[in-house]
Amino acid sequence: MALTILKCVLKNATARRCLYRRLYNSSHGFNETEAKKKLAQCSGGSINLCKGENGIAELCINHPSRKNAISGSMMLELEERVSDLENWKEGKGLIVYGAEHTFCSGGDLHSVKALSSPKDGLMMCMFMQNTLTRLQRLPLISVALVQGKALGGGAEVCTACDFRLMTEGSEIRFVHKHMAIVPGWGGASRLIQLVGSRQALKLLSSALGIHPEYALRIGLTDDILSSAADRALEEAKTWLTPYTKGPADTTRAIKKIVASGREHLFEDTLRKEKDIFGTVWGSPAHLQALSKAMKPN
Ligand SMILES: CCCC(=O)SCCNC(=O)CCNC(=O)[C@H](O)C(C)(C)COP(=O)(O)OP(=O)(O)OC[C@H]1O[C@@H](n2cnc3c(N)ncnc32)[C@H](O)[C@@H]1OP(=O)(O)O
Secondary structure (H helix, E strand, O other): OHHHHHHHHHHHHHHHHHHHOOOOOHHHOOOHHHHHHHHHOOOOOEEEEEEOOOOEEEEEEEOHHHOOOEOHHHHHHHHHHHHHHHOOOOOOEEEEEEHHHOOEOOEOHHHHHHOOOHHHHHHHHHHHHHHHHHHHHOOOEEEEEEOOEEEOHHHHHHHOOOEEEEEOOOEEEOHHHHHOOOOOOOHHHHHHHHHOHHHHHHHHHHOOEEOHHHHHHHOOOOEEEOOOHHHHHHHHHHHHHHHHOOOHHHHHHHHHHHHHHHHOOHHHHHHHHHHHHHHHOOOHHHHHHHHHHHOOO
C-alpha cells in the first residue's frame, strides 16, 4: 500500500515537472538569478492577477502611461504570477488583457535600451520564453483579450494564449522588423503553429497591422467582440464559459492533453494522453457524472 502511494506521488511529481519544466536552464548558459537581478533594474508598471471563485483568473498588463509596455520588473512579475497560477488547483481559465482598454505596446523601450547588448538580449529572450512557455502550458484554458493595440512583444504575448479575442478596431502587429529585430519571446514559433509558415512569413516580413477581420480569416483570432470597451472583459468571460464549465479536474486534464499534443511527437502524445486519462478516470467527479448519466429518465 505504502509503495503504491509512493509510486503515485512520484508519478504526479514527474508529470508536474514535465509540465512546468524550464525551457532554458544553466546547461543552456542561462543564469536565472543573474537575469532577475538585471531585469529588476528596469522598473515601471505591474502585472496584476485576480483569481475568481469561478475558477477564472484575470491577468492584467498594467502600465498605462506607456500603453502597457512591458518593463524588466513586469517581466519578473509575470513570472511570479505564472508560478502562482501553476499552483492554483481550482483554476480552469485565464484571461490576459491590458489596462485601460489597450493590450500591450511590446517591450518597454526604456528597458529594451538598457538591455540592448547581445548578452542581455539573449538573457531576456530566454527568461521570457521560459515564462511564456509556462503560461502556455498552464492547465487553464487561456484567452488573450486584444483591445487597442498588441505590438511587438505584446503580439508575442497574445500568441502564448490558447485563444485570442479581438475587439472591433483593435490591431495585432509584429512590428519587430521596424526595430531591425525578430521576435524572441517565442512569438514567431507560435505564430507559425497558429497560422502556418506562409502567413507567418507575410506577417513578420511586412510588419503588417492585423485587423480583426483579417485575423479571423487567417485563424489568428477566434472571434471578434462587439461590446463597448468597458464591457469587453465580461464578454470575454462569457465567451470562455462553455469551455470551462464543469469540474476543474476535467477541464485541466483536457488542457494538459492539448498542451502536450502541441509539443510532443504523436506517439508521445498518445502515451501522455493515456497518463492524463488515468488521473481523471474513476475520480469522484467522474463517478458522479457516470451515475447521473445512468439514472433512468
Ligand atoms: C522586446 C520585444 C520586442 C518589442 O516589443 S520592441 C517594442 C515594440 N513596440 C513599439 O515599437 C511600440 C512603440 N509605440 C507606438 O508605436 C505608439 O506609442 C503606440 C503604442 C501605437 C501608441 O500610440 P499613441 O496612442 O499615439 O500614444 P503615444 O505614442 O503618445 O504613447 C503614449 C506614451 O506611451 C509611450 N510608449 C508607447 N509604447 C511604448 C513602449 N513600447 N515603450 C515605452 N514607452 C512607450 C510613448 O512614448 C508615450 O510616452 P509619453 O507620453 O510621450 O511620455
